[in-house]
Amino acid sequence: MLSSALVTRPRGVQMNLCVFCSLRVPGVLGASPLRIPGTTRFRGKSSRYKKVFEKKGLLSRGTDFRSSRDATYNGRQVPTAEGLLQARTALQERGGKPVEKKTDKLPAQDYRKIYALTEQALTKLIPPPADSPKVQGWYTGNLMPPKELRTRYLAFVDEVLAAFTVQDYTATGNSLPTPDKITTIYKEGKGLDNYFVNSFLQYIGQKDLGKKVIHMINVEKAADMRFPPEWYPMARQVKRTWHLHVGPTNSGKTYNALKRLEEAADGIYAGPLRLLAHEIFERMNAKGIPCNLVTGDDRRIVSETAAVSSSTVEMVDLNRQVEVAVLDEIQMIGDEDRGWAWTQALLGVRAKEVHMCGEERTVDLIKKLAASVGDECIVHNYTRLGPLEVMKQSLGGDLTKIQKGDCVATFSRKSIFAMKKEIEKVTGLRCAVIYGGLPPETRSMQARHFNDPESGYDVLVASDAVGMGLNLSIKRMIFETTIKWNGSAYEAISVPHIKQIAGRAGRYKVAVSKHNIQADETLTPLPAAPSIGFVTTLDEVDYQSLKYAMSVTSKPILTAGILPTSSQIQEFASLYPPNRELSFILKTMDEAMRTTKLFHICNLEQQVQTAKSLIGIPGLRILEKLQFCMAPIGRDVKVQDAVTRMAECVGSNTDGSFLKIPGVDLEVLDIDNPKTVAILQRLESLHKTILVWLWLSWRFPATFAPRETVQELKAICEEKIDIALSNVRFERGKKPAFERVTFHDTMDPEENAENTDIEEPPTGHGDEDEFEGTVLPHLSDKLVDSERLNQVAVSN
Numbered sequence: 107m108l109s110s111a112l113v114t115r116p117r118g119v120q121m122n123l124c125v126f127c128s129l130r131v132p133g134v135l136g137a138s139p140l141r142i143p144g145t146t147r148f149r150g151k152s153s154r155y156k157k158v159f160e161k162k163g164l165l166s167r168g169t170d171f172r173s174s175r176d177a178t179y180n181g182r183q184v185p186t187a188e189g190l191l192q193a194r195t196a197l198q199e200r201g202g203k204p205v206e207k208k209t210d211k212l213p214a215q216d217y218r219k220i221y222a223l224t225e226q227a228l229t230k231l232i233p234p235p236a237d238s239p240k241v242q243g244w245y246t247g248n249l250m251p252p253k254e255l256r257t258r259y260l261a262f263v264d265e266v267l268a269a270f271t272v273q274d275y276t277a278t279g280n281s282l283p284t285p286d287k288i289t290t291i292y293k294e295g296k297g298l299d300n301y302f303v304n305s306f307l308q309y310i311g312q313k314d315l316g317k318k319v320i321h322m323i324n325v326e327k328a329a330d331m332r333f334p335p336e337w338y339p340m341a342r343q344v345k346r347t348w349h350l351h352v353g354p355t356n357s358g359k360t361y362n363a364l365k366r367l368e369e370a371a372d373g374i375y376a377g378p379l380r381l382l383a384h385e386i387f388e389r390m391n392a393k394g395i396p397c398n399l400v401t402g403d404d405r406r407i408v409s410e411t412a413a414v415s416s417s418t419v420e421m422v423d424l425n426r427q428v429e430v431a432v433l434d435e436i437q438m439i440g441d442e443d444r445g446w447a448w449t450q451a452l453l454g455v456r457a458k459e460v461h462m463c464g465e466e467r468t469v470d471l472i473k474k475l476a477a478s479v480g481d482e483c484i485v486h487n488y489t490r491l492g493p494l495e496v497m498k499q500s501l502g503g504d505l506t507k508i509q510k511g512d513c514v515a516t517f518s519r520k521s522i523f524a525m526k527k528e529i530e531k532v533t534g535l536r537c538a539v540i541y542g543g544l545p546p547e548t549r550s551m552q553a554r555h556f557n558d559p560e561s562g563y564d565v566l567v568a569s570d571a572v573g574m575g576l577n578l579s580i581k582r583m584i585f586e587t588t589i590k591w592n593g594s595a596y597e598a599i600s601v602p603h604i605k606q607i608a609g610r611a612g613r614y615k616v617a618v619s620k621h622n623i624q625a626d627e628t629l630t631p632l633p634a635a636p637s638i639g640f641v642t643t644l645d646e647v648d649y650q651s652l653k654y655a656m657s658v659t660s661k662p663i664l665t666a667g668i669l670p671t672s673s674q675i676q677e678f679a680s681l682y683p684p685n686r687e688l689s690f691i692l693k694t695m696d697e698a699m700r701t702t703k704l705f706h707i708c709n710l711e712q713q714v715q716t717a718k719s720l721i722g723i724p725g726l727r728i729l730e731k732l733q734f735c736m737a738p739i740g741r742d743v744k745v746q747d748a749v750t751r752m753a754e755c756v757g758s759n760t761d762g763s764f765l766k767i768p769g770v771d772l773e774v775l776d777i778d779n780p781k782t783v784a785i786l787q788r789l790e791s792l793h794k795t796i797l798v799w800l801w802l803s804w805r806f807p808a809t810f811a812p813r814e815t816v817q818e819l820k821a822i823c824e825e826k827i828d829i830a831l832s833n834v835r836f837e838r839g840k841k842p843a844f845e846r847v848t849f850h851d852t853m854d855p856e857e858n859a860e861n862t863d864i865e866e867p868p869t870g871h872g873d874e875d876e877f878e879g880t881v882l883p884h885l886s887d888k889l890v891d892s893e894r895l896n897q898v899a900v901s902n
């Protein structure tokens with residue numbers, strides 16, 4: 107085997123004075139307010155589509171449309187009214203049944219299976235030179251010593267098998283057979299042997315054969331992801347019992363798992379959202395159980411010896427031996443983007459008892475995973491604490507039917523605010539809003555407003571960010587739509603997703619939250635008859651999809667996500683010249699990786715994009731680039747720009763203190779009484795930039811400091827966001843404060859109601875595709891700056 111060498115290998119800013127914090131802030135005085143790209147351009151109405159909608163009975167209230175000519179913007183797909191119409195019609199024709207997602211990524215080893223391409227089969231098709239007089243005849247003309255011929259023959263067989271495994275056949279030159287070519291020959295029914303022999307003859311004529319073959323074999327080995335359980339030898343030394351708590355939403359799964367955690371001598375809670383990690387952190391400490399908090403951008407160490415720690419799943423400490431670990435929302439293990447974090451925590455956590463809470467569709471997979479590591483798995487089944495009923499009909503598009511205690515689910519920022527406006531105008535009720543782009547702290551605050559009958563808020567308008575992590579006293583969930591723009595097309599919301607959102611209605615008991623922690627929940631008398639939760643749709647057109655989703659069982663989750671560890675990526679990179687860009691390495695590795703049918707390899711697309719944006723920044727080492735690729739950047743262009751500036755600081759080893767990062771929109775904090783959605787959006791962008799900076803500050807502490815000032819800015823930003831949200835209010839009879847916008851059409855790809863509270867790679871689209879940050883498996887202990895953080899160290 108060839109062992110290549112390991113690849114180890116501010117600008118001038120105008121300063122203004124921020125009126126809130128008396129800090130010097132960079133930027134240009136009087137900068138024009140941010141224009142949301144394309145919004146005005148796209149706001150033109152197209153009566154043509156409106157007519158089509160009216161004719162099909164799909165319109166129940168005024169909606170603005172734009173021409174289908176605007177199907178792309180800035181090179182990105184954007185939703186069109188026509189697309190929505192088609193998607194809705196198709197969904198109706200399927201009886202409300204969503205189309206199953208197909209992955210275009212064919213597992214690499216499938217080519218071997220498809221062609222039954224084993225070594226044995228190959229040697230039949232193209233016998234070794236010495237074994238067949240017919241074949242010998244082909245070879246004699248080559249004047250090659252028999253030993254060399256034999257070596258090259260074996261190399262050819264190896265390379266064909268490797269090529270078909272790693273899908274890298276194009277890289278090997280034209281002489282190797284390709285799956286396409288073989289398909290054609292198969293169809294023709296004969297000639298495969300001749301084809302292979304000819305390929306071989308071409309092949310042996312090539313130079314540098316040895317290097318190529320060895321490279322291919324090494325690539326195959328470095329991309330071998332078949333045995334994730336072996337990545338965690340420390341966990342394999344612990345005798346672990348898995349407790350899988352499964353059932354519908356609001357059935358007490360988490361409650362029971364947490365009870366066990368509270369009783370344990372020590373333990374770990376790991377949740378999908380920063381919001382949840384904070385919640386458990388607060389709850390444990392309120393109960394007198396010392397608990398530390400570890401999320402991507404925040405560490406709160408109550409005590410160095412605290413028995414319990416609460417973290418996001420990506421940040422689970424795999425070095426710590428504990429009695430109990432609770433992994434919440436275990437169905438996320440099947441997620442195409444973030445699944446790896448659950449797999450890593452599940453296979454790697456060193457806990458005697460591993461409690462998982464989630465959906466029933468994980469049972470088979472979890473049992474198989476337990477068997478693969480020799481752990482015992484006990485399944486605990488739950489039923490809903492309070493009933494959930496699908497109403498007999500939709501609201502028929504009539505917003506006046508909306509009542510106090512209702513939650514309207516809709517899936518873009520624009521539609522959230524349009525809905526809020528309409529509901530407030532039509533009913534006089536006041537709406538709280540929750541969507542992923544809001545900071546978790548703001549979401550908690552909005553949830554509290556909605557839960558508190560005295561707060562003056564009556565209705566909740568929310569995106570799918572409402573589906574996880576918040577305790578809400580929703581009486582009725584109303585789906586404004588069951589179709590969502592996914593970043594490139596409209597798609598029906600999946601059955602589990604609909605169930606999860608719907609399940610928020612009729613919550614058994616609104617439990618603890620930051621400001622009303624109860625010392626012991628069990629002391630609170632349980633309601634004798636839990637309230638019934640109701641679910642329906644706003645429009646008739648969506649009702650069928652809802653009904654369908656609520657009546658069927660969700661399909662089982664078949665695979666657990668994985669991602670290569672940082673050391674695996676480095677090993678892979680070492681097979682290429684040191685100057686190869688990280689984006690190339692990630693992309694090539696992505697194509698080459700293969701695993702077993704129990705796992706799937708998570709998306710690396712966004713990391714590849716970030717790696718591309720780092721091209722040309724001098725001085726960045728591969729591990730540093732990898733860290734940036736994992737940072738919570740998302741799709742916000744302003745955040746992306748700021749991160750590039752931050753990467754320049756690391757590359758040039760210059761001061762990366764927040765106020766010195768050029769182009770950060772701190773001026774927005776000077777706006778006294780933010781009122782408009784545009785300002786709100788600027789504040790959200792700034793908040794995301796702050797979070798990324800904080801995230802990086804834990805990984806490059808010498809460059810990104812001091813943290814305290816930025817925490818202050820973050821708090822100010824959150825306060826402003828709260829003010830902006832409460833200002834965006836409409837009262838019956840009053841003129842709306844901003845222009846009418848569409849319900850359905852996002853129009854602008856930047857405007858999906860992103861979820862910034864998750865710690866995940868930023869792929870996918872819609873409300874859950876923005877993320878709060880992530881840690882590439884095993885990268886969290888490979889801090890590239892001077893400081894090492896014990897509490898986030900992981901094994902391997």
Ligand SMILES: Nc1ncnc2c1ncn2[C@@H]1O[C@H](COP(=O)(O)OP(=O)(O)OP(=O)(O)O)[C@@H](O)[C@H]1O
Pocket residue numbers: 353354355356357358359360361362463491577609613614615616617618627628632
């Ligand atoms: N035995 C109990 N005593 C008191 N409160 C309970 C009990 N069981 C559940 N609850 C409360 O009911 C609510 C729902 O419980 P929990 O969050 O555990 O459900 P879940 O099945 O995990 O739901 P989800 O899947 O939506 O997270 C919570 O507020 C919880 O505190």
